[in-house]
Amino acid sequence: MPGTTILVLSPLPSELVDALLKASSAGEDIGDVTAVTYGGASKAELLQAVAAADIVVGDYTYRHEMDAEVMEAAAPCLLIQQPSVGYQHIDIEAAAANGIPVANAAGANAIAVAEHTMMGALACLKKLGLQMEKMKQGVWAQDEMAQYGVFELYGKTLGIIGMGRIGREVAARAVGFGCTVVYNDPERMSCDLESELSAVYCELDELVAKSDVLCLHTPLTPETRGLLGADRIASMKPNAIVVNVARGEVVDEEALAAALKEGRLAGAVIDVFSEEPVPADNPLLDAPNVVLTPHTAGATNESRMRIISVAMANIVRVLKGEPPENVVNGVRPFSLR
Secondary structure, three states: OOOEEEEEOOOOOHHHHHHHHHHHHOOOOOOOEEEEEOOOOOHHHHHHHHHOOOEEEOOOOOOOOEOHHHHHHHOOOOEEEOOOOOOOOEOHHHHHHOOOOEEOOOOOOHHHHHHHHHHHHHHHHOOHHHHHHHHHOOOOOOOOHHHHOOOOOOOOEEEEEOOOHHHHHHHHHHHHOOOEEEEEOOOOOOHHHHHHHOEEEOOHHHHHHHOOEEEEOOOOOOOOOOOEOHHHHHOOOOOOEEEEOOOHHHEOHHHHHHHHHOOOOOEEEEOOOOOOOOOOOOHHHHOOOEEEOOOOOOOOHHHHHHHHHHHHHHHHHHHOOOOOOOEOOOOOOOOOO
16 A cells, blocks of 8 residues: 555654554555654644544544544544553544544553552552651561551452453453452353353442442443542541552542541552643552552553554554554554555
8 A cells, every 4th residue: 555654643763653653564565654753743733643644543642632533633643553552632422423444552551550450459458658657767677567557468458440451461461469359340251251250240339338448440441430439438448458459530549648648548558640741749648558650551661662563563463454453442444455
């Protein structure tokens, strides 16, 4: 296919994208392809850039919002390939209305996020932050820590909300730590998969109330926005911890912070926030026994390489006239050949 222009909205050099596409195509003919890294700053410049593109590599920093106006300008774009799992800055319904398939890199960071989940849960249970703070203050708090309570993950009930790729990776690791795993998802797994993962299906409110470690691995949808609100937080065990590596808006941050400060919850692991970067007045910043990270749960060197590989391989599929994978808005691209 001659003259294909790929617009790169992520901060990736066009030369790098060219090299990655060449490597991903493994010598197969993908036509004359030119990658162009976007350097504009205004909405007008973005509209002009997408109008000239055949394929768009989305922005993994989420700074370039692709709204309905952008989608109208981009049509008939053959594919918008987001090089991340999240795509909240892309109006996928508007893309669908304009016949543009949007794909993400689903599953590429599942291992990284699952490991982060387990790390954070262990850090909260063992009061790792407090122990480090005491050590840096020159306090040998060996006996003192017993007053705060230091706990094992073994034997705890670990609840998973959202049993997709990440949730399943978490379940596999939790069983290895000796946890009882319960889960909730709009689509219940097969009996065989439940048995393989040693995971028991629970109704949502029951799961929240019985979990010692409550892990959120759900996408942000109208149904999940505010899913863990004040009422559900109030129903949790006082020694429970919350792990949110999904989306900040899934949790009521003020209600969670209040529960932590009032001793109604034992801790929290928060990688995602309702506003990012986090403003100084976010109530979780001064809550006790929290592990706070800047939306990096899925950002390991290994996962970055997997994400890039998945994204480039998908673009190559489209360049070869094949349908892309991981399409999130149900649109099939126009045939390229």
